[in-house]
Amino acid sequence: MDEFDRLLKKFSEKEKLVIKDILQQLKTGRRLGLHIEKLSGYANLFRVKKSRIRIVYTIDERNKINIIRIERRSEKTYRNL
Numbered sequence: 001m002d003e004f005d006r007l008l009k010k011f012s013e014k015e016k017l018v019i020k021d022i023l024q025q026l027k028t029g030r031r032l033g034l035h036i037e038k039l040s041g042y043a044n045l046f047r048v049k050k051s052r053i054r055i056v057y058t059i060d061e062r063n064k065i066n067i068i069r070i071e072r073r074s075e076k077t078y079r080n081l
Contacts, residue, residue, distance in 0.1 A: 004067075007067075007069075007070045008070070011053075011070075011072075015053060018050055018051075018053060019053060019055065019070060022034065022048055022050060022053075022055060023055070023067070026048070026055075026057070026065050027065065034048050034050075035048065035049040035050065036048050037049070039056070039078070039081070042081070044058050044059060044060075045057075045058055045068070045081060046058070046059070047078075049073075052072045052073045053070070053071075053072060053073075054069070054070070054071050054072070054073055054077050055067065055069070055070050056068040056069040056070075056071075056077075056078070056081060068081060069081070
């Protein structure tokens with residue numbers, strides 16, 4: 001089992017579809033309609049918000065997206081990034 005499957009294991013099937021759709025939009029550059037925000041206090045850290053789901057990621061110098069965290073919103077979501 002790879003890291004991505006491990007991250008998705010805790011989500012329902014409906015949430016998995018939403019997450020996969022968001023990741024596909026990020027990958028293809030179709031960011032219209034996504035609630036993306038740069039996280040304050042970090043140079044290159046962003047998050048996508050969709051209902052209770054949060055996806056935290058970075059973009060490197062080659063515009064490659066690196067997923068840091070996929071979580072449901074809680075007090076711990078943004079800790080220890």
